[in-house]
Amino acid sequence: MKLDEILTAAARAPLNNGALQQLNEATAGLDAALGIRYLHVAHGRVRTALHVASHHLQPAGLVNGGVYCALAESTASLAGMVAAGGPVVGINNDTDFISAVKAGVIEAEATPIQLGRRTQLWQVEMHHRDKLVARTTLRTMPVN
Numbered sequence: 001m002k003l004d005e006i007l008t009a010a011a012r013a014p015l016n017n018g019a020l021q022q023l024n025e026a027t028a029g030l031d032a033a034l035g036i037r038y039l040h041v042a043h044g045r046v047r048t049a050l051h052v053a054s055h056h057l058q059p060a061g062l063v064n065g066g067v068y069c070a071l072a073e074s075t076a077s078l079a080g081m082v083a084a085g086g087p088v089v090g091i092n093n094d095t096d097f098i099s100a101v102k103a104g105v106i107e108a109e110a111t112p113i114q115l116g117r118r119t120q121l122w123q124v125e126m127h128h129r130d131k132l133v134a135r136t137t138l139r140t141m142p143v144n
Helices: 003-012 017-025 029-034 065-084
Strands: 037-040 046-051 088-097 103-115 121-126 131-142
Touching: 003 017, 003 037, 003 065, 017 037, 029 037, 029 065, 037 065, 046 065, 065 088, 065 103, 065 121, 065 131, 103 131
Parallel strands: none
Antiparallel strands: 037 046, 046 103, 088 131, 103 121, 121 131
C-alpha cells in the first residue's frame, strides 16, 4: 500500500493492523532512526510509541528534549497529512517538557485544535506510564 493510499484509507476509517504494519515497515528517515511506531492512524487522531533507548538520552541520562519535539512533529504531521489528503510541513513547534523520562515507552497522541484550509493546529500529548511528560502545539501547512 502506497502512502497516498494509506492517507485515503485513514481518512475514511482507522487503519487496520495490516495497514499499520505496512506503514511501520515503510518508515524511513528520522522516524526510523528514532524508532517511532504508529499505533493508531485515523482522521483527527494519530497515536505513536517510542521505546526509549540509550541514543535518545542526553548526558544526564534523561530523554533529550529534541526527541519529544521530533516525536510530536512526526505524530501530528501524519495526522495533518490524513486531514489534508496530502503532504504538510511544520511551521511552528512549541513543546513544553513536564516530567523527565529515563527509560520505558513514551506514547504520543495528536488531535486537532483547528483544521483550516491554509494551516492546521495540532495538540500532541506525550505520556509515560499514564503520566503526562510533554505537550506540544504544532502548526502545519498543507502543501498540495
